[in-house]
Amino acid sequence: MQKPLAAIISAGLSKFGRLDGMSLREIFAVAAKEAFDSCPNLNYKEDIKAIFIGHMIESSEHQCHTGPLIGDWVGLPNTPSLRFESACASSGAALRSGVMAIMSGLFDIVMVGGVERLTHLKTSEATEYLSLSADYALEQWNGFTFPALFASMAKAHMHKYRTKEEHFAMVAVKNHSCGAKNPKAHLQKEITLDKVMSSKVIASPLKLYDCSLISDGASCLILTKPELARKFTDSPVYIIGTGQASDTIGIYERDDLTKLNASILAAKQAYKMADISPKEVNLAEVHDCFTVAEILAYEALGFCKPGEGGNMIENQETCLDGCIPVNMSGGLKSKGHPVGATGAAQAYEIFLQLTAQADKRQVSDARIGLSHNIGGTGSTAIVHIYKR
């Protein structure tokens, strides 16, 4: 197995959901405070040398320059701080850049995270802002919203592989069942297959319960060099692989809508770097912005062969006691999807799981985890592999 690239020594997450009355800077500070408080050996004001923040939608905040804004409000006003925007992969990008920063030798300790507020918007406004991550000029302008883009992929998968609408619904049922065990999840309630199948159609075949949530929230991770990790904690989590790739910005340019090309490429890079095969992964957090996306992710990440994603969920292989539990946090579907915070929030869940802090949703003997964060219709994909 690969020499670790970086180590996570602490992590924090705000409650996800409707955080009325809190500003962006205040929400991030909640996540940062948990990360600082959980690591007594960290003197954060002295030790943290750079900040990498994912944040997607400046339009809804009427605020750019989120890097120094956030640094200032967590008590690090002079620390170099950068904002990343890669649509819903913004904090996956921040995490990867934090890893690169550690690998570059420029810094010993950096803070990585993400933050977003969405619930103050009307649903129509949020839909419009989220659609900025596709090709606005050639897709959104013509009325192709995000549910419709993913519905096209769902239709293609159903056509090519005989995947059923019930398969998508099963993903929702599983993720809500996990989210019900996560005290920080946005929607902590179990749902039934009937409930999903009978919910309002948003963009056929996707229904209301096939769509992830519009949430507020923030995530934060503290990274250091592998060799320094045990100065700060007895249970560091090591990052042993990182991969990123792109796909065309518009789905109209793609040959095959049943594949997440960038995710396939990013996963290959990460597995190669970690020197492991998909079979060695004990649990994963994948980007279930719509239920179909989770099924496409199973296939892109090599958890099953192309076309077998539907069977995988039907056979409960990705449930808590399955061979590879997926989205034990509840995923974007039930934990929630404050878009800029999502990538680092996936890493937060992996950190909890690999350090045996995941309580009722704990995967037993979890040693190797994987996170998969995409932006837009998969035009950005970022994969990380972790080991305890």
Next chain:
Amino acid sequence: MQKPLAAIISAGLSKFGRLDGMSLREIFAVAAKEAFDSCPNLNYKEDIKAIFIGHMIESSEHQCHTGPLIGDWVGLPNTPSLRFESACASSGAALRSGVMAIMSGLFDIVMVGGVERLTHLKTSEATEYLSLSADYALEQWNGFTFPALFASMAKAHMHKYRTKEEHFAMVAVKNHSCGAKNPKAHLQKEITLDKVMSSKVIASPLKLYDCSLISDGASCLILTKPELARKFTDSPVYIIGTGQASDTIGIYERDDLTKLNASILAAKQAYKMADISPKEVNLAEVHDCFTVAEILAYEALGFCKPGEGGNMIENQETCLDGCIPVNMSGGLKSKGHPVGATGAAQAYEIFLQLTAQADKRQVSDARIGLSHNIGGTGSTAIVHIYKR
């Protein structure tokens, strides 16, 4: 002197100015094409392994996810591509991240750049969008626009150091004189001191000709490992120092408005890394978003002592035949300021100068160059040092 961190092997710049009828993706492609065409040994589709793009204002484009959008349109649809937003330091941030990416060992060759369109906006809209880089909630909301924020610094400097309005005006005269020699500059015309002094007051003491331009444009650089540079060109430019720091997001939190604190810190880091003193710098591109900012930059970068910036321009020390020529490109003042493109455009000018391609504005025997890029009211500062 420090071992180089990375090498620039090629560079491209679009014309800066009003680029009517061109989309963001098309403008960037112009800069990228120059960089690709100028380096025949580069097989860009094979060689470039990652893309780092600075772009500030998604609101004005109604488009997020600029990373893969740009990658797609320059013929690199699967290459990992990230957007950085650090206000007007967005492509300085992209450059620094490109350097870190090379240093990390993950990539041999990366593309760095920036792009912005502003001239399609009404002046009031552009002013509003640019103001998003200060503290919106506590500054802009109360009517504190960017000219007013920098006017406060100008007033403080005049009060503490007896700097005169004419000193600010001299910066404009110098930079227009340089821009007149730059065929890619937005405004290629010389101006007189009288013209500046009698121009319309925008925010006293700053007048119209103290303000940089609202421009469209793009910049692009190709970076590689120092040891690979000569495979691609006989005249690489090496990056030998990089520094970044932050300051409070609001100027209301600062003790002294006459100092650019983050710039002082970033410059110290870069000089230390490059193992040189300010006296060894042969030319610099500094962030003259307003004329006063150039004077503050002289002092922050150690070209003169605090308070002596006014004398420095009065004594013509920063002119083409002065001891340290500054903003030979024309600077943001005359070359123009397509905000997301500015940081990498500064590096483009240094690249031209250190490879003796700057024609009528060439600094003789230029060996060491420096670029200084700030975001907002200096809440982000990024400094790079280059040698031929």
